[in-house]
Amino acid sequence: MxxxxxxxxxxxxxxxxxxxxxxxxxxxxxxSERTLATQxxxxxxxxxxxxxxxxxxxxxxxxxxEGTYLRxxxxxxxxxxxxxxxxxxxxxxxxxxxxxxxxxxxxxxxxKVKIVPSELDELKRIINSNQSDREKHHLFFERIFNYADNxxxxxxxxxxxxxxxxxxxxxxxxxPYERVIMQLE
Amino acid sequence: MxxxxxxxxxxxxxxxxxxxxxxxxxxxxxxSERTLATQxxxxxxxxxxxxxxxxxxxxxxxxxxEGTYLRxxxxxxxxxxxxxxxxxxxxxxxxxxxxxxxxxxxxxxxxKVKIVPSELDELKRIINSNQSDREKHHLFFERIFNYADNxxxxxxxxxxxxxxxxxxxxxxxxxPYERVIMQLE
DNA sequence: GCACCACACTGGTCAGACCAGTTCTCGTTT
DNA sequence: AAACGAGAACTGGTCTGACCAGTGTGGTGC
Numbered sequence: 001m002x003x004x005x006x007x008x009x010x011x012x013x014x015x016x017x018x019x020x021x022x023x024x025x026x027x028x029x030x031x032s033e034r035t036l037a038t039q040x041x042x043x044x045x046x047x048x049x050x051x052x053x054x055x056x057x058x059x060x061x062x063x064x065x066e067g068t069y070l071r072x073x074x075x076x077x078x079x080x081x082x083x084x085x086x087x088x089x090x091x092x093x094x095x096x097x098x099x100x101x102x103x104x105x106x107x108x109x110x111x112k113v114k115i116v117p118s119e120l121d122e123l124k125r126i127i128n129s130n131q132s133d134r135e136k137h138h139l140f141f142e143r144i145f146n147y148a149d150n151x152x153x154x155x156x157x158x159x160x161x162x163x164x165x166x167x168x169x170x171x172x173x174x175x176p177y178e179r180v181i182m183q184l185e
Numbered sequence: 186m187x188x189x190x191x192x193x194x195x196x197x198x199x200x201x202x203x204x205x206x207x208x209x210x211x212x213x214x215x216x217s218e219r220t221l222a223t224q225x226x227x228x229x230x231x232x233x234x235x236x237x238x239x240x241x242x243x244x245x246x247x248x249x250x251e252g253t254y255l256r257x258x259x260x261x262x263x264x265x266x267x268x269x270x271x272x273x274x275x276x277x278x279x280x281x282x283x284x285x286x287x288x289x290x291x292x293x294x295x296x297k298v299k300i301v302p303s304e305l306d307e308l309k310r311i312i313n314s315n316q317s318d319r320e321k322h323h324l325f326f327e328r329i330f331n332y333a334d335n336x337x338x339x340x341x342x343x344x345x346x347x348x349x350x351x352x353x354x355x356x357x358x359x360x361p362y363e364r365v366i367m368q369l370e
Numbered sequence: 371g372c373a374c375c376a377c378a379c380t381g382g383t384c385a386g387a388c389c390a391g392t393t394c395t396c397g398t399t400t
Numbered sequence: 401a402a403a404c405g406a407g408a409a410c411t412g413g414t415c416t417g418a419c420c421a422g423t424g425t426g427g428t429g430c
Binding site: 007008042043044045063066067 | 413414415416421422423424
């Protein structure tokens with residue numbers, strides 16, 4: 001039997017510690033790969049394996065020549081990854097449409113109690129603008145989601161929008177915006 | 186300007202392709218790191234960076250001396266990871282709880298019209314079993330989601346469950362199973 | 371004071387080495 | 401012929417050192 005904790009796992013822990021104890025905040029710079037390596041008594045390769053992993057998770061962003069920066073990982077980029085993969089095997093369009101509607105209705109319900117009148121004008125302006133249907137839909141619900149107080153659901157909704165975009169080019173239109181606005185009034 | 190696609194990203198794509206086109210299924214073995222490296226004209230380091238990343242995502246599992254295997258990644262431990270890394274943030278927890286409820290209610294609504302009586306007995310059996318609360322909750326809704334006809338939403342629900350599991354250790358509160366069953370009857 | 375350039379630093383990538391496990395092969399033993 | 405076992409061949413884990421390509425900086429010359 002061996003200790004099967006891999007070095008790159010330890011590096012992850014260390015980075016976690018850095019964030020917690022050293023007070024590194026989103027946007028801040030992390031120590032360089034070489035620095036981390038010597039600090040942790042690990043090779044640069046191992047450090048890189050760890051960094052690449054959490055980069056994929058969207059927790060950090062690296063810029064060649066500059067450095068590695070902690071990111072605002074509350075942006076749920078993970079969801080993106082998961083979605084990419086989840087949608088791959090399940091992706092019936094109906095499922096997706098239904099899911100999107102579910103989230104949109106959720107947003108509408110939540111918005112009902114919080115929305116301010118001036119916002120309604122803005123919504124009307126959007127649906128009467130001459131942008132593409134897709135643009136309109138996006139803008140319309142983006143504003144509504146502002147009142148839904150749930151960033152997570154909003155993110156998921158956006159992801160689904162993107163996917164839908166990739167799947168079927170049009171449709172969706174004739175969305176009953178007017179009815180929604182009446183509900184909100 | 187340069188192509189800023191990193192090698193390890195390409196490796197990820199390639200693995201993706203392998204899974205899709207070569208029909209590699211969960212449990213199957215992936216080519217060895219060295220093989221992948223030569224196949225992709227990349228260094229082993231780069232291949233490893235990619236592998237480590239998706240290992241962290243729980244998509245593969247590696248065993249020294251044996252190889253790298255595609256995993257049944259239905260329950261991503263990303264969530265767990267994120268949980269440890271990301272959030273002590275109550276906002277997130279609330280978002281998550283709300284989202285889970287939204288999906289569960291969706292499932293219940295859909296199940297109402299399709300569920301068969303014998304299934305109700307099964308549901309009752311589950312909530313009266315002596316498994317952990319979390320287990321019960323999982324099994325309970327897994328069955329209900331069977332009737333919801335939406336694999337996508339089911340998947341997302343499962344992901345969120347895992348996520349939540351990583352967040353707060355204890356309990357799936359006093360979920361009103363009885364009330365749900367009454368609704369379904 | 372300003373412009374410019376060399377140098378130090380950062381990430382990106384590679385090649386090669388060695389260790390530590392597992393699996394396979396093939397000759398020896400029974 | 402079947403069972404065994406030693407070793408080769410393979411797999412992942414880790415490290416070192418090298419080089420490239422960007423970025424930042426400080427000093428020099430104007």
